[in-house]
Amino acid sequence: MKKSVVALVGRPNVGKSTIFNKMVGKKISIIEDTPGVTRDRVYGSVNYKDYSFHLIDTGGIELGNNDFNNEIKVQASLAIDESDIVVFVVDGKEGLTSEDYLVRDMLKKVSNKVIVAINKCDSKKIKENEYDFYELGFDNIVKVSGEQGTGIYDLLDLITSKFPKYEEDIDDTKVKFSIIGRPNVGKSSLVNALLNEQRVIVSPIAGTTRDAIDTEFNYNNEKYVVIDTAGMRKKGKVYENIEKYSLLRSLKAIDRSNVCVLVIDAKEGIIEQDKHIAGYAINSGKAIVIAVNKWDLIENKDTAIKKWKEDIKSNFSFMPYAKVVFLSAKTKSRIHTLMPEVLNAYENSKKMIKTSLLNDVIRQAYELNLPPSYKGKRLKIYFASETKTMPPTFNIEVNSKGLVHFSYERYIENKIRESFDLLGTPIVINFKNKGE
DSSP states (O other), rough: OOEEEEEEEEEETHHHHHHHHHHTTTOOOHHHHTTTTEEEEEEEEEEEETTEEEEEGGOOOOSSSOOOOHHHHHHHHHHHHHOOOEEEEETTTTOOOOHHEEEEEEEEGGGGEEEEEETTTSSSSSSHHGGGGGGOOOOEEEOOTTTOOOTHHHHHHHHTTOOOOOOOOOOOEEEEEEOOOSSSSHHHHHHHHHHHTTTTTOOTTTTTTHHHHHHHEEEEEEEEEEEEEGGGTTTTTGGGOOOOHHHHHHHHHHHTEEEEEEEEEETTTTOHHHHHHHHHHHTOOOOEEEEEOGGOOOOSSSHHHHHHHHHHHHHHTOOOTOOOEEEOOOOOOOGHHHHHHHHHHHHHOOOOOOOHHHHHHHHHHHSSOOOOOBBBBBOOEEEEEEEETTTTEEEEESOGGGGOOHHHHHHHHHHHHHHOOOOOOOOEEEEEETOO
């Protein structure tokens, strides 16, 4: 299902990042907790009541020049084009400035999806400036303090009350996989090569969102859908080549996928942005396959493949279960290796493990390697069960979840993976106190 996107917009120093941090809280687990993945604070997921949405701090979109007008236009354009709700942040302490009016003029054409957040309302000066903000001409205004946290729930209530209704896909039986990655790694070429390889008539699916191009095709007499994030370009937009912008587009495609194919450029190698995008896919619980593209440009392939496998193991240590394929979209060399791995990752992501078998494996793992005692107490494991799939999620009842060290959790995960084929998919392990 497509998540709504909310963007924070406003001139510098009005407190957008403070509000962002307050709303996101500590929910971005994989990005901040996993070794090898650098957290990107421009994007976050917000979970509030029964809602979950993406939050963008457009103040983090930097153009590399000092032209304020151009900078703010890009940020406002990004918010207008890519978000469902725009939160226009203004400074309640300082009052309105000419820069605020510049932002206002740009947002007028989408006034129905704009919420004005008057920040720094812990200041006494807000009373002097409060009514000035109604001059902006927007109907929805809320007072907040990003620093103190006051009014944040009122803002969240207002945001979620304005979410548009999205219809679920009419046919959710087809496997959907997205081609994700940073710009110019060959995503679009890979989609074309895949479709040509199958020699089928390509038909666009009616009713898909504006965020990606979905194409249905046949493979081994079954229908599949490939989501092409490279097809989402809007020509003439100033922000087209901003890396963080391209990440947002991948984020939207990831939401609607069963499997993500992360494309990496064989000539350029692995960069931080590749890890960012992979981190978001894993954080969303998606099965994943790594495709090293442009393999036709690599000389001494036998030597290169060994080095590549070492580099991938080092850079993507947070997902050692991901299968890797080496191919060339341009020459179609080794294209046939991709679909089997995509389907294998998908099947593993929806695998249900019999409870008795799962408990046998965990009991043996526990007896083989007893957890260390802490202050005279030792972790005891009572019962385990798989509670859901996509990704496989396991609940393990213990005497005290506070005794679970991250290294022991990793040990249990490794034992589960050794016993059951879960290649290509993340798994989630929840330790719960008995009776919880």
